[in-house]
Amino acid sequence: MSCIEQMKYKLYLERTSFKESRDYIEKNSDEVYYVEPGYKLFKDYYIIGVPPIALGVKSKELLFTYVKPCHGTFVMAIESAEEIQRLRDKEQEKVKASLKKTSKSMEATPASFQELWKK
Amino acid sequence: MDKINRSLIMMGCPEVPVQMSLVLYLSNKLSKAGDDVTVAGTDAALKLLKVSDPDEHYFKKTMDIDQCIADIVEKKIDFDRCFAFMHSDAGMTYAATMSAISKAKMYAVVFGNNAEAVAETIDFPAEKIVAKAVHNPIPLKNKIDRVIA
Numbered sequence: 096m097s098c099i100e101q102m103k104y105k106l107y108l109e110r111t112s113f114k115e116s117r118d119y120i121e122k123n124s125d126e127v128y129y130v131e132p133g134y135k136l137f138k139d140y141y142i143i144g145v146p147p148i149a150l151g152v153k154s155k156e157l158l159f160t161y162v163k164p165c166h167g168t169f170v171m172a173i174e175s176a177e178e179i180q181r182l183r184d185k186e187q188e189k190v191k192a193s194l195k196k197t198s199k200s201m202e203a204t205p206a207s208f209q210e211l212w213k214k
Numbered sequence: 215m216d217k218i219n220r221s222l223i224m225m226g227c228p229e230v231p232v233q234m235s236l237v238l239y240l241s242n243k244l245s246k247a248g249d250d251v252t253v254a255g256t257d258a259a260l261k262l263l264k265v266s267d268p269d270e271h272y273f274k275k276t277m278d279i280d281q282c283i284a285d286i287v288e289k290k291i292d293f294d295r296c297f298a299f300m301h302s303d304a305g306m307t308y309a310a311t312m313s314a315i316s317k318a319k320m321y322a323v324v325f326g327n328n329a330e331a332v333a334e335t336i337d338f339p340a341e342k343i344v345a346k347a348v349h350n351p352i353p354l355k356n357k358i359d360r361v362i363a
Contacts, residue, residue: 097280112303132311133287141284145310145337162307164256164279165227 097140099161099171107158108170116160116168117149124151124158128182136178152179218250222293224279224312225255226305228262230326232351233299237263239351240297240323240358242272247362251275252293254282279308286315293318298340301326306335313338321361325354 108119121127129147136159142148143162151158156172157179163169221244223237237253244251252275253263260276267273277285285291296318298309306322313320320340324333325347333344343361345353 113307114303132314133283135287139284141280141287143283143307143311145307146314162304164304164308165229165258167302167304168307 098138099136099140099173102137102173105156105172106169107172108168110167110169113145113160113162113168116170117144119170120149120151120158120160124149124153126152126183128152128186130182130185137173137175150182152182155179157182216248218248219244219294220292221249221251222282222296222312222316222318223251223253224282224296224298224308225253225259225263226298226300226308227256227302228259230301231349232325232347232354233259233301234262234266235351236323236325236354236358237299238267238272239355240362243358243362245272245274249295252277252282254279283308283311283315286312292316295319295321297321297323299323299325300332301329302332303335306332309336309340310338313340323354323358 108116128150130150131146132142132144132148134142136142144160148160155174157175158170158172161169161171223241225233225237228234241251241253253273254277256279263273293316296312296316298312298320300306300309300322309322322336322340322342324342324344327348329344329346333342336342341361343357345357347354
Protein backbone atom coordinates (compact mmCIF):
# COMPACT_ATOMS: atom_id res chain seq x y z
CA MET A 96 0.00 0.00 0.00
CA SER A 97 1.35 3.39 -1.00
CA CYS A 98 1.77 6.24 1.50
CA ILE A 99 -0.96 8.11 -0.37
CA GLU A 100 -3.74 6.13 1.27
CA GLN A 101 -2.49 7.26 4.68
CA MET A 102 -2.47 10.94 3.69
CA LYS A 103 -5.36 13.37 3.94
CA TYR A 104 -7.02 13.18 0.52
CA LYS A 105 -10.23 14.07 -1.26
CA LEU A 106 -11.85 11.93 -3.98
CA TYR A 107 -13.37 13.68 -7.00
CA LEU A 108 -14.11 10.52 -9.01
CA GLU A 109 -14.28 6.90 -7.91
CA ARG A 110 -14.06 3.51 -9.66
CA THR A 111 -14.10 4.86 -13.17
CA SER A 112 -11.94 4.42 -16.30
CA PHE A 113 -8.52 5.98 -16.73
CA LYS A 114 -9.71 8.00 -19.74
CA GLU A 115 -12.66 9.50 -17.83
CA SER A 116 -10.35 10.41 -14.97
CA ARG A 117 -7.89 12.15 -17.30
CA ASP A 118 -10.77 14.08 -18.94
CA TYR A 119 -12.00 15.13 -15.50
CA ILE A 120 -8.58 16.47 -14.49
CA GLU A 121 -8.18 18.31 -17.80
CA LYS A 122 -11.60 19.97 -17.51
CA ASN A 123 -11.59 20.77 -13.81
CA SER A 124 -8.10 22.05 -13.04
CA ASP A 125 -6.66 25.57 -13.15
CA GLU A 126 -3.36 24.23 -14.51
CA VAL A 127 -2.68 20.88 -16.22
CA TYR A 128 0.71 19.16 -16.50
CA TYR A 129 1.57 15.92 -18.28
CA VAL A 130 3.96 13.29 -16.98
CA GLU A 131 5.09 9.83 -18.04
CA PRO A 132 4.06 6.61 -16.22
CA GLY A 133 6.32 6.01 -13.24
CA TYR A 134 6.56 9.72 -12.29
CA LYS A 135 7.12 9.74 -8.53
CA LEU A 136 4.60 11.56 -6.36
CA PHE A 137 5.00 12.14 -2.65
CA LYS A 138 7.19 9.60 -0.87
CA ASP A 139 6.60 6.36 -2.73
CA TYR A 140 3.82 6.56 -5.31
CA TYR A 141 4.93 5.81 -8.87
CA ILE A 142 2.04 6.94 -11.00
CA ILE A 143 0.21 4.29 -13.04
CA GLY A 144 -1.46 5.26 -16.28
CA VAL A 145 -1.75 5.46 -20.03
CA PRO A 146 0.65 8.17 -21.26
CA PRO A 147 0.46 11.12 -21.26
CA ILE A 148 -0.82 11.26 -17.68
CA ALA A 149 -2.55 14.48 -16.69
CA LEU A 150 -1.90 16.05 -13.29
CA GLY A 151 -3.97 19.06 -12.29
CA VAL A 152 -3.56 21.99 -9.96
CA LYS A 153 -6.76 23.37 -8.45
CA SER A 154 -6.13 26.11 -5.92
CA LYS A 155 -3.87 24.42 -3.31
CA GLU A 156 -4.71 20.89 -4.42
CA LEU A 157 -2.85 18.52 -6.68
CA LEU A 158 -5.28 16.34 -8.67
CA PHE A 159 -4.01 13.00 -9.94
CA THR A 160 -5.18 9.56 -11.02
CA TYR A 161 -4.84 6.60 -8.67
CA VAL A 162 -5.39 3.13 -10.14
CA LYS A 163 -6.24 0.02 -8.16
CA PRO A 164 -6.40 -3.29 -10.08
CA CYS A 165 -9.69 -4.41 -8.53
CA HIS A 166 -11.42 -1.04 -8.17
CA GLY A 167 -10.56 1.00 -11.26
CA THR A 168 -9.30 4.56 -11.41
CA PHE A 169 -9.89 7.33 -8.85
CA VAL A 170 -9.26 11.06 -9.14
CA MET A 171 -7.58 12.02 -5.88
CA ALA A 172 -6.63 15.42 -4.55
CA ILE A 173 -4.03 16.21 -1.91
CA GLU A 174 -2.92 19.66 -0.78
CA SER A 175 0.81 19.91 -1.42
CA ALA A 176 2.58 23.15 -2.26
CA GLU A 177 5.83 21.19 -2.61
CA GLU A 178 4.56 18.73 -5.26
CA ILE A 179 2.84 21.55 -7.18
CA GLN A 180 6.04 23.58 -7.22
CA ARG A 181 8.01 20.54 -8.40
CA LEU A 182 5.63 20.19 -11.37
CA ARG A 183 5.88 23.88 -12.26
CA ASP A 184 9.68 23.70 -12.11
CA LYS A 185 9.71 20.60 -14.29
CA GLU A 186 7.49 22.35 -16.86
CA GLN A 187 9.78 25.38 -16.90
CA GLU A 188 12.81 23.15 -17.56
CA LYS A 189 10.90 21.52 -20.44
CA VAL A 190 10.01 24.91 -21.95
CA LYS A 191 13.64 26.06 -21.68
CA ALA A 192 14.83 22.86 -23.36
CA SER A 193 12.30 23.21 -26.19
CA LEU A 194 13.24 26.89 -26.70
CA LYS A 195 16.88 25.84 -27.14
CA LYS A 196 15.85 23.29 -29.74
CA THR A 197 13.69 25.85 -31.56
CA SER A 198 16.48 28.43 -31.77
CA LYS A 199 18.84 25.77 -33.17
CA SER A 200 16.34 24.66 -35.79
CA MET A 201 15.70 28.33 -36.73
CA GLU A 202 19.42 28.77 -37.40
CA ALA A 203 19.37 25.75 -39.64
CA THR A 204 16.35 26.87 -41.68
CA PRO A 205 17.31 28.86 -44.81
CA ALA A 206 15.68 32.31 -45.00
CA SER A 207 15.38 32.42 -48.80
CA PHE A 208 15.69 30.28 -51.91
CA GLN A 209 19.01 32.00 -52.66
CA GLU A 210 20.37 30.86 -49.34
CA LEU A 211 19.05 27.40 -50.02
CA TRP A 212 20.76 27.43 -53.42
CA LYS A 213 24.10 28.44 -51.82
CA LYS A 214 23.94 25.37 -49.60
CA MET B 215 24.74 -21.15 -24.21
CA ASP B 216 21.21 -19.84 -24.85
CA LYS B 217 20.24 -16.61 -23.15
CA ILE B 218 17.80 -17.06 -20.25
CA ASN B 219 14.67 -14.96 -20.68
CA ARG B 220 13.53 -13.02 -17.64
CA SER B 221 9.76 -13.25 -17.90
CA LEU B 222 7.21 -11.36 -15.86
CA ILE B 223 3.64 -12.55 -15.49
CA MET B 224 1.57 -9.62 -14.31
CA MET B 225 -1.78 -10.57 -12.81
CA GLY B 226 -4.81 -8.33 -12.90
CA CYS B 227 -7.68 -8.34 -10.43
CA PRO B 228 -8.25 -12.02 -9.54
CA GLU B 229 -12.07 -11.95 -9.74
CA VAL B 230 -12.31 -13.81 -13.09
CA PRO B 231 -11.73 -17.56 -12.48
CA VAL B 232 -9.66 -18.36 -15.58
CA GLN B 233 -6.81 -16.06 -14.57
CA MET B 234 -5.29 -18.20 -11.79
CA SER B 235 -5.25 -21.45 -13.74
CA LEU B 236 -3.71 -19.75 -16.77
CA VAL B 237 -1.08 -17.93 -14.69
CA LEU B 238 0.02 -21.26 -13.17
CA TYR B 239 -0.12 -22.91 -16.59
CA LEU B 240 1.96 -20.17 -18.26
CA SER B 241 4.44 -19.95 -15.39
CA ASN B 242 5.03 -23.71 -15.63
CA LYS B 243 5.31 -23.57 -19.43
CA LEU B 244 7.84 -20.73 -19.38
CA SER B 245 9.87 -22.30 -16.55
CA LYS B 246 10.07 -25.59 -18.45
CA ALA B 247 11.33 -23.65 -21.46
CA GLY B 248 14.15 -22.31 -19.27
CA ASP B 249 12.79 -18.82 -18.44
CA ASP B 250 13.43 -17.13 -15.12
CA VAL B 251 9.80 -16.37 -14.19
CA THR B 252 8.44 -13.82 -11.73
CA VAL B 253 4.73 -13.51 -10.99
CA ALA B 254 3.50 -10.10 -9.85
CA GLY B 255 0.09 -9.21 -8.50
CA THR B 256 -1.95 -7.64 -5.75
CA ASP B 257 -1.82 -9.08 -2.25
CA ALA B 258 -5.06 -11.03 -2.87
CA ALA B 259 -3.90 -12.40 -6.24
CA LEU B 260 -0.58 -13.57 -4.73
CA LYS B 261 -2.41 -15.27 -1.85
CA LEU B 262 -4.59 -17.13 -4.35
CA LEU B 263 -1.47 -18.19 -6.23
CA LYS B 264 0.30 -19.46 -3.10
CA VAL B 265 -2.75 -21.35 -1.85
CA SER B 266 -3.28 -22.91 -5.29
CA ASP B 267 0.31 -24.21 -5.42
CA PRO B 268 1.50 -24.54 -1.81
CA ASP B 269 4.69 -26.43 -2.70
CA GLU B 270 5.53 -23.91 -5.42
CA HIS B 271 5.84 -26.45 -8.21
CA TYR B 272 4.60 -24.04 -10.88
CA PHE B 273 6.05 -20.72 -9.77
CA LYS B 274 9.22 -19.69 -7.97
CA LYS B 275 9.39 -15.91 -7.57
CA THR B 276 6.57 -13.52 -6.67
CA MET B 277 6.38 -9.78 -6.22
CA ASP B 278 3.88 -7.13 -5.23
CA ILE B 279 2.72 -5.42 -8.43
CA ASP B 280 3.31 -1.84 -7.23
CA GLN B 281 6.75 -2.73 -5.84
CA CYS B 282 7.56 -4.30 -9.21
CA ILE B 283 6.68 -1.04 -11.00
CA ALA B 284 8.69 0.99 -8.48
CA ASP B 285 11.74 -1.27 -8.94
CA ILE B 286 11.57 -1.04 -12.74
CA VAL B 287 11.29 2.77 -12.60
CA GLU B 288 14.26 2.86 -10.18
CA LYS B 289 16.14 0.56 -12.63
CA LYS B 290 16.69 -2.13 -9.99
CA ILE B 291 15.11 -4.83 -12.17
CA ASP B 292 13.74 -5.36 -15.67
CA PHE B 293 12.44 -8.18 -17.83
CA ASP B 294 12.75 -9.47 -21.39
CA ARG B 295 9.09 -10.47 -21.68
CA CYS B 296 5.98 -9.33 -19.85
CA PHE B 297 2.66 -11.18 -19.97
CA ALA B 298 0.05 -8.76 -18.69
CA PHE B 299 -3.24 -10.45 -17.73
CA MET B 300 -6.23 -8.14 -17.91
CA HIS B 301 -10.01 -8.12 -18.06
CA SER B 302 -10.72 -4.49 -17.16
CA ASP B 303 -9.67 -0.91 -17.80
CA ALA B 304 -7.48 -0.99 -14.66
CA GLY B 305 -5.61 -4.05 -15.93
CA MET B 306 -5.07 -2.36 -19.29
CA THR B 307 -3.80 0.76 -17.50
CA TYR B 308 -1.22 -1.26 -15.54
CA ALA B 309 -0.08 -2.93 -18.79
CA ALA B 310 0.26 0.48 -20.52
CA THR B 311 2.42 1.62 -17.60
CA MET B 312 4.62 -1.46 -17.91
CA SER B 313 4.95 -0.88 -21.65
CA ALA B 314 6.15 2.68 -20.99
CA ILE B 315 8.67 1.94 -18.23
CA SER B 316 10.09 -1.47 -19.17
CA LYS B 317 12.17 -2.74 -22.08
CA ALA B 318 10.23 -6.03 -22.04
CA LYS B 319 8.39 -7.32 -25.10
CA MET B 320 4.74 -7.02 -24.14
CA TYR B 321 2.04 -9.68 -24.43
CA ALA B 322 -1.48 -8.58 -23.51
CA VAL B 323 -3.48 -11.59 -22.30
CA VAL B 324 -7.08 -10.38 -22.38
CA PHE B 325 -10.04 -12.40 -21.09
CA GLY B 326 -13.44 -12.02 -19.41
CA ASN B 327 -16.86 -11.03 -20.74
CA ASN B 328 -15.57 -7.76 -22.20
CA ALA B 329 -12.35 -9.18 -23.63
CA GLU B 330 -12.79 -7.70 -27.11
CA ALA B 331 -13.75 -4.23 -25.85
CA VAL B 332 -10.78 -4.18 -23.46
CA ALA B 333 -8.44 -5.37 -26.23
CA GLU B 334 -9.60 -2.50 -28.47
CA THR B 335 -8.45 0.06 -25.91
CA ILE B 336 -4.85 -1.21 -26.04
CA ASP B 337 -2.85 1.38 -27.96
CA PHE B 338 0.67 0.47 -26.87
CA PRO B 339 2.87 -2.06 -28.72
CA ALA B 340 1.88 -5.53 -27.56
CA GLU B 341 1.09 -8.93 -28.97
CA LYS B 342 -2.57 -9.45 -28.09
CA ILE B 343 -3.84 -12.85 -26.91
CA VAL B 344 -7.60 -12.42 -26.60
CA ALA B 345 -10.47 -14.81 -25.75
CA LYS B 346 -13.86 -14.29 -24.16
CA ALA B 347 -13.01 -16.76 -21.39
CA VAL B 348 -14.51 -16.52 -17.90
CA HIS B 349 -14.89 -20.04 -16.44
CA ASN B 350 -13.39 -22.17 -19.19
CA PRO B 351 -9.64 -21.55 -19.62
CA ILE B 352 -9.22 -23.75 -22.72
CA PRO B 353 -9.86 -21.12 -25.47
CA LEU B 354 -7.26 -18.79 -23.95
CA LYS B 355 -4.86 -21.65 -23.18
CA ASN B 356 -4.98 -22.69 -26.84
CA LYS B 357 -4.23 -19.14 -27.95
CA ILE B 358 -1.31 -18.89 -25.50
CA ASP B 359 0.04 -22.17 -26.88
CA ARG B 360 -0.10 -20.78 -30.41
CA VAL B 361 1.94 -17.72 -29.41
CA ILE B 362 4.34 -19.41 -26.96
CA ALA B 363 5.23 -22.66 -28.66
